[in-house]
Amino acid sequence: MNYDRFLGLPVSEVPTPALVIDIAALKHNLVTMRDACAEQKRSWRPHGKSHKSPAIARLQLSYGAGGICAAKLGEAEVFVQAGVNDVLITAPVIGRHKIERLLALHASTPELKFVADSVVNVREVGSMAASHGRKLKVLIDVNVGQNRTGVDTPEDAVTLAREIGNQPALELDGIQAYAGTNQHIVGYDRRRDSEFEAIARAIRVRDALRSEGFSLETLSVGGTGTYKADLHAEGVTEIQPGSFIFMDSHYRSIGNEVGAVYSDFGQALTVMTTIISRPSRSRAITDGGNKALPTDEGLATTIGLSGAEYRPGGDEYGILEVRQANHRLAVGDKVSFVPGHCDTTVNLFDRFFVGLDGVVEAIWPIAARGHSE
Numbered sequence: 001m002n003y004d005r006f007l008g009l010p011v012s013e014v015p016t017p018a019l020v021i022d023i024a025a026l027k028h029n030l031v032t033m034r035d036a037c038a039e040q041k042r043s044w045r046p047h048g049k050s051h052k053s054p055a056i057a058r059l060q061l062s063y064g065a066g067g068i069c070a071a072k073l074g075e076a077e078v079f080v081q082a083g084v085n086d087v088l089i090t091a092p093v094i095g096r097h098k099i100e101r102l103l104a105l106h107a108s109t110p111e112l113k114f115v116a117d118s119v120v121n122v123r124e125v126g127s128m129a130a131s132h133g134r135k136l137k138v139l140i141d142v143n144v145g146q147n148r149t150g151v152d153t154p155e156d157a158v159t160l161a162r163e164i165g166n167q168p169a170l171e172l173d174g175i176q177a178y179a180g181t182n183q184h185i186v187g188y189d190r191r192r193d194s195e196f197e198a199i200a201r202a203i204r205v206r207d208a209l210r211s212e213g214f215s216l217e218t219l220s221v222g223g224t225g226t227y228k229a230d231l232h233a234e235g236v237t238e239i240q241p242g243s244f245i246f247m248d249s250h251y252r253s254i255g256n257e258v259g260a261v262y263s264d265f266g267q268a269l270t271v272m273t274t275i276i277s278r279p280s281r282s283r284a285i286t287d288g289g290n291k292a293l294p295t296d297e298g299l300a301t302t303i304g305l306s307g308a309e310y311r312p313g314g315d316e317y318g319i320l321e322v323r324q325a326n327h328r329l330a331v332g333d334k335v336s337f338v339p340g341h342c343d344t345t346v347n348l349f350d351r352f353f354v355g356l357d358g359v360v361e362a363i364w365p366i367a368a369r370g371h372s373e
Helices: 023-039 054-062 073-081 096-108 119-131 154-165 180-184 188-211 227-231 342-346
Strands: 018-022 068-070 087-089 113-116 136-141 170-177 218-221 269-280 283-286 308-312 318-322 334-338 351-356 359-365
Touching (some): 018 023, 023 054, 054 068, 073 087, 073 096, 096 119, 119 136, 119 170, 136 154, 154 170
Parallel strands (some): 018 351, 087 113, 113 136, 136 170, 170 218
Antiparallel strands (some): 018 269, 269 283, 269 334
16 A cells, blocks of 8 residues: 555544554653753663664654664664664674674674673674674673673673673673663652662672773663663663653553653554444444554553443454443544553554644654564
């Protein structure tokens, strides 16, 4: 289908299920993050895994972002090929074939960076980079409580830094210390305190490295849920917020300093569906099921509709259990949702319909969707 035919038409006319961006809300979120970072004189490197869109990455850079994160090598390739040059790959790049791709990508942009937590990986990347005449910047990935990737102790970090120093084709740039579980802690004070503990672990690693004579430019931490704590923590140079650009129903539930709703950023992303069946007064069926509204972080919530509860009805169907809906629900009517988790929702779609005042202003491909290798 030629989706450009919908440009200039009401958003309500696009084929559903549709992923819709409110561009005014998105730009408000960019301004909020930009100004918060500028006030504390810190850099922000938003995470591209949330949007997988070079168009949004370029917009973030135009609002002052210092670079972009990519969760995987495949995402980084899409961003670099679209002209986004300063990319940090935030997961280890393992294996000869992927390292060859990493080096080919670095040939396009020397600003490319990657993280490592393994001596074996550092040796392999260093050896292959030297044979290709490349010199890459690497950040040591530090486990600060998520117990996923990352070195566990300052001693492990020093060992890894020494191996990086032994590789003429590698340059130690700093530390990545992402505490993903902290992003979702309900209650601002609990979330802040847990994040400060995580950053303290990263600082101990930084200090151990400095005491061994290693120079570090970067301490890259945090995300959407902890950005304020991150910006006020000693030693942090940049933060990695992702979901702030869109928001979702889960993030809105974690609260901020003043209340139970996390209202720092506006809701910029919605999923619009169509009622395709109305078999009874108590039930309406939409065309948005698990393949449009994932449930990994809870159920989606309706917008402008009360008295009707949503649940998935399978891959292709959504079920609205209607009690006393605040407006008529008929076949053909549109129902929009705030997704439970914006990242996994985006990964189900090929394009964003970008709306301004209810009219389709642009259509942005989700070009890195599926590039998870």
